[in-house]
Amino acid sequence: MPAELVVSQPVGTVKDAEGAFLLDILIDQGRVAGLFPGGTAPDTAPRVALEGRHLWPAFIDMHTHLDCGHAIPRVRPDGTIHGGFSLTAVDWLRWTDDDLDLRMNFGMACAYAHGVAALRSHVDSETLAYSQHHWSALDRMRAKWAGKVDLQGVTICAMEAWVGDDARALADLAAERGGILGGVTDTLERGENGTYDALAHALDRLFALAKERGLDVDLHVDQTEDLSAFTIPEIARARLRSGFQGRVVLGHCVNLSLMPPEVIDSTLSLAREADLAFVSMPTPMMYLMDRKPGRTPRWRGVTAAKEIRASGLPLAIGGDNCRDAWFAYGDHDMLDTLKQAIRVFQADEPLTGSLAMASRTPADLIGRPDLGRIGVGLPAHMVIFAARSLNVVLSRDQADRIVLHHGRRVTDPLPLHHELEAALGLSETKP
Ligand SMILES: [Zn+2]
Known part of the structure; x- marks a missing residue:
């Protein structure tokens, strides 16, 4: 087990050159009942010899858009942000209860x-009527998957929604459904004097509504190469003004990596003061950002991951969009997301701390410190790889991984795309 994914290193274990150690793990009633140096567990329970295979805690995906997902081939993305907006707006008309249930369930499976x-899934919440419809679908999914995958919702809407007439009702809706509050911060333009007065006002309202209801906040921030649309400092100042005590997560923040070093430094020191956390979605950002006709991208499209981590701020990764108007591919596989993150951030040499981006760190950020790590007393949700080294976990696709949930093997197969297409009535598009 990689040491960084284990709560505390048992006495008598020695880390290998990749920072992992060999342990015996005792599972009782679906929980980890003991951790012992390899080969030393008491001989009182039936044993399964894993022969040095890597064992990790189950992954956490804290940034998804289940309601948009798996709309291909009826949606044909063009790889741009503009296309993502406009094609989603058209697809919305097809989001009946059945349609949402089929596609969201596919993602969960x-x-x-x-x-x-x-x-955690962002729930499209542009108008109150749409929101009620989409949040009801999320509620059905939460009930259906209870005990298997925990599902948490967060509003996604233009920040204007938080100063509109329905702001209070939208916040109540999210609270009723066990969700939290969010929005897209770069939808509000700067004023004539270059300041973000309208955004500051909307953020103040958002933090006040979240504070009243005891909800966390998770925002979509600066998913743009436009350096003038830079809202992290505004969010930090609003949070400091608000006295809001909950967790504030900023997703994307891609143009931060294009800023001069002194701007990155000052922004991150303000972010530290405001206790902000970050989540990056490396795979769809490589696909979407810096896409220009007939030209190879010059920019990797991701946030300033190394600088964020070096400044001591939490950085998680998420899968984001999956087979929809925003991103054409994906399979809700956080191991794949982790591999992409390690490569695109160059988050290796050393790898130390990087594995936690897909499990331990996002578990903390969604308020589930019992998940995303191996520890005595915690649920035995785990993944066992055939690989005997970290290098091999990250080299081969691990399609034969064994998933344990509460200590029992998950035997549910991956759902089949052609069956989803048939259920959605899309099969006739095939010859
Ligand atoms: Zn997103």
Whole structure:
């Protein structure tokens, strides 16, 4: 087990060159009942010899859009942000209860089979009527998957929604459904004097509504290469003004990596003061950002991951969009997301701390410190790889991984795309 994914290193274990150690793990009643140096567990329970295979805690995917997902081939993304907006707006008209249930369930089933124990999904909440419809679908999914994958919702809407007439009702809706509050911060333009007065006002309202209801906040921030749309400092100042005590997570923040070093430094020191956390979605950002016709991208499209981590701020990763108008591919596999993150951030040499981006860190950020790590007393949600070294876990696709949920093997297969297409009435598009 990689040491960084184990709560505390048992006495008598020695880390290998990759920072992992060999342990015996005792599972009782679906929980970890003991951890012992390899080969030293008491001989009182039936044993399964894993022969040095890597064993990790189940993954956490804290940034998804289940309601948009798995709309291909009826949606044909063009790889741009503009296309993502406009094609989603058209697809919305097809989001009946049945349609949402089929597509969201497909996403949940993929995640579960790949070893994801908890998932946060942004719920399209542009108008109150749409929101009620989408949040009801999320509620049905939460009930259906209870005991398998924990599902948490967060509003996604333009920040204007938080100063509109329905702001209070939208916040109540999210609270009733066990969700939290969010929004897209770069939808509000700067004023004539170059200041973000309208955004500051909307953030103040959002933090006040979240504070009243005891909800966390998770925002979509600066998913743009436009350096003038830079809202992290505004969010930090609003949080400091608000006295809001909950967790504030900023997703994307991609143009931060294009800023001069002194701007990155000052922004991150303000973010530290405001106790902000970050989540990056490396795979769809590589696909979407810096896409220009007939030209190879010059920019990797992700946030300033190394600088964020070096400044001591939490950085998680998420899967984001999956087979929809925003991102054409994906399978809700957080191991794949982790591999992409390690490569695109160059988050290796050393790898120390990087594995936690897909499990331990997001578990903390969604308020589930019992997940995303191996520890005595915690649920035995785990993934076992055939690989005997960390290098091999990250080299081969691990399609044969074994997922344990409460200590029992998950035997549910991955759902099949052609069956989803048939259920959605899309099969006639095939010859
Ligand atoms: Zn997103």
